[in-house]
Amino acid sequence: MNLKDKVVLVTGGTGSFGKKFIDVALKQGVKKVIVFSRDELKQYEMAQVFTDSRIRYFIGDVRDKDRLYRAFDGVDIVIHAAALKHVGACEYNPFEAIKTNIHGAQNIIEAAIDRGVEKVIALSTDKAAAPINLYGATKLASDKLFVAANSYAGDKNTRFAVVRYGNVVGSRGSVVPFFKKMASTGKLPITDDRMTRFWITLNQGVQFVIDSLGRMRGGEIFVPKIPSMKVTDLAKAIDPNAQIEIVGIRPGEKLHEAMITEDDARHAVEFDRYYVITPEFSWWSHEMGTEGKSVPEWFKYTSDTNTEWLSIEELRSLVEEM
Numbered sequence: 001m002n003l004k005d006k007v008v009l010v011t012g013g014t015g016s017f018g019k020k021f022i023d024v025a026l027k028q029g030v031k032k033v034i035v036f037s038r039d040e041l042k043q044y045e046m047a048q049v050f051t052d053s054r055i056r057y058f059i060g061d062v063r064d065k066d067r068l069y070r071a072f073d074g075v076d077i078v079i080h081a082a083a084l085k086h087v088g089a090c091e092y093n094p095f096e097a098i099k100t101n102i103h104g105a106q107n108i109i110e111a112a113i114d115r116g117v118e119k120v121i122a123l124s125t126d127k128a129a130a131p132i133n134l135y136g137a138t139k140l141a142s143d144k145l146f147v148a149a150n151s152y153a154g155d156k157n158t159r160f161a162v163v164r165y166g167n168v169v170g171s172r173g174s175v176v177p178f179f180k181k182m183a184s185t186g187k188l189p190i191t192d193d194r195m196t197r198f199w200i201t202l203n204q205g206v207q208f209v210i211d212s213l214g215r216m217r218g219g220e221i222f223v224p225k226i227p228s229m230k231v232t233d234l235a236k237a238i239d240p241n242a243q244i245e246i247v248g249i250r251p252g253e254k255l256h257e258a259m260i261t262e263d264d265a266r267h268a269v270e271f272d273r274y275y276v277i278t279p280e281f282s283w284w285s286h287e288m289g290t291e292g293k294s295v296p297e298w299f300k301y302t303s304d305t306n307t308e309w310l311s312i313e314e315l316r317s318l319v320e321e322m
Helices: 016-027 040-049 065-071 087-092 094-115 134-152 175-185 202-215 231-238 312-321
Strands: 007-011 032-037 055-059 077-080 119-123 159-163 187-190 196-200 221-224 228-230 243-246 258-260 268-270 274-277
Touching: 007 016, 016 032, 016 202, 032 040, 032 065, 040 055, 065 094, 077 094, 087 094, 087 134, 094 119, 094 134, 119 134, 119 202, 134 159, 159 202, 175 187, 175 231, 187 231, 196 202, 202 221, 228 231, 231 312, 258 274
Parallel strands: 007 032, 007 077, 032 055, 077 119, 119 159, 159 221, 187 243
Antiparallel strands: 196 228, 221 274, 268 274
């Protein structure tokens, strides 16, 4: 989808994804883009870099429905990237995560419907598939809300979809900056040497969201086909001479991540470079044509059973590009 002449709002717009998305949107000729976030310092710092007159900075919190109603006035597309996502912080502050990730999602839905927004895409996470930590559980609940919102909208034209993908290379709070910092000590702490993760670049994530905006009919969960990597290989890519120290799995952490579970697979359709988990609506039907096909029974898409893997050399190349 081309964003030319559209008014786009990005919640959590000062984050890694938001900055990259807004950069792409401006280059595509967006009419106006609104950065909606709660941190005035981050907005001030972002405004020193992004000086385009088409950008508006809107201080607000997704927990505040009234503020969302004001911000969504005249908006065509909403990209919902705001979340409390630090696993440990969510475990320690569970209801704060619920208020932002679940109540905030419902506020987004109601404001979008009432303000006549055309399309909403919510960013999800691989941790929402078969979740074992609170962050993943809140994002699963959020995904369910956004899918169901297409029925909740009634005769209104607002449509909602979800994009679910894995770890973003170099995003704020990711393991890459941490490993780079720790490399100076000569030791890299790894929770378990069997651990695997999905991996996607920031550019790929942004483009997948834009592509999904063009494909969505409402209710889909879009999942990109992306490579896996071994965390031990990432450590070797950053510093092949560092000593790897096994420190044990942290609370709420998985050995391997999933993006499509066996139960999801009953409603999943495979395309060349992505999957779609389709909604169970009576009004929703997808003409797969020659491009898409239903996945096999008991299919699952997990980081340890993936068919595409990043080598140490490929990981090093990605890290050096940051």
